[in-house]
Amino acid sequence: MERVIVTGASGFVGGRLAALLSSRGFDVAVPCRATSRTDCMPDGCAVSRIEFLRPSSLEGVMQGASAVYHVAGAVAASSQEGFDVANAAVTRSLVAARDACAPDATFVYLSSQSASGPGGGGPITAYGRSKLLAEMVVKRSRNWVIVRPPVVFGPGDESLGPLFRIAARGFLPFPARRGCGFSMIQVDDLAEMLAALQDCPKALGSVLEPSYGRVFSWGEFRSLLQEASGVGILPVPVPPPLVRMAGLVSETIGTFSGRCHVFDRQKAGEFLAVGWSASGQAAVERATGWRPSGDPGAALRQAWEYYNPGRVRTAGPAPAGPGKPQ
Numbered sequence: 453m454e455r456v457i458v459t460g461a462s463g464f465v466g467g468r469l470a471a472l473l474s475s476r477g478f479d480v481a482v483p484c485r486a487t488s489r490t491d492c493m494p495d496g497c498a499v500s501r502i503e504f505l506r507p508s509s510l511e512g513v514m515q516g517a518s519a520v521y522h523v524a525g526a527v528a529a530s531s532q533e534g535f536d537v538a539n540a541a542v543t544r545s546l547v548a549a550r551d552a553c554a555p556d557a558t559f560v561y562l563s564s565q566s567a568s569g570p571g572g573g574g575p576i577t578a579y580g581r582s583k584l585l586a587e588m589v590v591k592r593s594r595n596w597v598i599v600r601p602p603v604v605f606g607p608g609d610e611s612l613g614p615l616f617r618i619a620a621r622g623f624l625p626f627p628a629r630r631g632c633g634f635s636m637i638q639v640d641d642l643a644e645m646l647a648a649l650q651d652c653p654k655a656l657g658s659v660l661e662p663s664y665g666r667v668f669s670w671g672e673f674r675s676l677l678q679e680a681s682g683v684g685i686l687p688v689p690v691p692p693p694l695v696r697m698a699g700l701v702s703e704t705i706g707t708f709s710g711r712c713h714v715f716d717r718q719k720a721g722e723f724l725a726v727g728w729s730a731s732g733q734a735a736v737e738r739a740t741g742w743r744p745s746g747d748p749g750a751a752l753r754q755a756w757e758y759y760n761p762g763r764v765r766t767a768g769p770a771p772a773g774p775g776k777p778q
Contacts, residue, residue: 455479455517456650457557459504459546460524461497462488464609465562465601468643469521470494476647483513504542510549517554519650522546523562525586527579527611528712535582543586547593558597558650561590565602565635565661571727577718587659597649598659602730606639606751607758611714616759619677619685626670627724628689633670635663635730637744638751645742655739661732664748680753681760696720 456473460466461482471494474480480497483504484490490499503509504524514520526538543561550559566580567587575581590596605612618624626632645662649655668676671687678685690698699720706713737743 453477453479455481457481457483457513457517457520458497459483459522460562461494461499462490462492463524464606464611465604465639465642465646466521466523467492467494467608468606468639469523469646470497472643472647481513481517483510505537505545507545507549507552510546511553514549514553514557517550517557519558519560520546520550520554521560521562521646523646525562525583528714529578530706530712532578532581534712535578536585539579539582540585540589544589547589551593556595558595558656559590559593560597560599560646560649561586562646563587563598563600563659565600565728566722567600568661568729570722570725572729573727576721576725579718580722595656597652597655597657599646599649600659600661600732601637601642602635602661602663602728604637604639604642606755609639612755613759616677616756619674620681620683620756620760622684623686623688624670624674624677625688625690626674627695628691629724629726631726632724633667633672633726634728635667636748637663638746638748638755641744641746641751644745645736645740648740648742652740658735658739660736660739661730662736662742662744663730663733664744665730665733667728667730668748676749676752677756679749681756692724695724 456478458466458470458480461470462484470480470482474494474496482493482497483500483502486501493499500513522543526535529535529538550557563583566577567575567583569575569580575584587598590598642662674685674687696717699715699717702713703716
């Protein structure tokens with residue numbers, strides 16, 4: 453039985469990937485920290501407690517692996533140093549363990565579009581800078597593939613849950629800036645693409661950006677949500693200063709509560725940025741043959757039903773909803 457390593461199996465993307473690989477007959481090892489929850493780990497996976505910053509603690513897990521999927525990472529931290537340790541230093545440790553114990557294994561690193569930044573001009577957040585630093589570590593090794601997904605959505609991701617639940621109340625706040633938009637991919641599609649990489653020699657040494665192949669404006673996203681749910685959704689444009697203020701408020705709450713919030717002033721800057729791209733999908737198809745399994749509307753409907761059970765209208769066309777797409 454072929455052995456693969458998946459970090460981050462207790463998380464949104466890592467859990468989907470580990471479950472998919474296990475269902476296909478792989479021996480899936482899921483190393484995790486001593487503080488990680490194990491009750492949400494996919495069935496059939498071998499769980500081991502390790503210290504990620506000590507390569508020697510990973511040697512037993514790495515032995516005999518044909519692929520290492522490094523999906524774990526921090527999306528919230530109190531400082532640039534915190535992000536760098538969680539995302540770049542841990543990646544360096546995993547690469548070192550792979551090189552020592554399974555040098556022929558494919559190392560797949562799940563980065564983020566935040567590492568390239570809007571328009572490919574470089575990261576504009578501490579998170580994005582830490583992911584780019586981790587990419588630099590990976591590129592100094594061998595047999596690697598870096599994957600930079602855009603917005604990943606689907607059932608089970610609580611970071612986007614508030615957006616879907618607000619929309620279920622009939623309105624959708626969004627940045628009131630012309631040209632604002634984002635690319636996206638559904639989590640199960642991303643897991644399928646990741647699982648295929650160990651059998652795609654053309655992908656080695658590549659930075660891949662899977663997506664639906666287009667950038668969605670907030671107006672288009674609202675229309676897709678209306679069609680998916682059958683619920684009329686009022687667009688609520690939020691001026692850029694208020695978006696930044698929301699980031700500051702979230703930061704302040706985090707400071708006094710001792711918790712690190714995902715949304716801050718830097719993340720607000722990503723929301724307001726113009727120039728996010730989806731042009732990398734063509735390269736993904738050439739290297740792997742992979743493309744999304746369905747249309748984004750159907751995928752959004754699945755997510756809507758998860759976040760808003762029982763709040764989908766199936767009879768008749770979706771109402772137009774007041775306002776024009778922005």
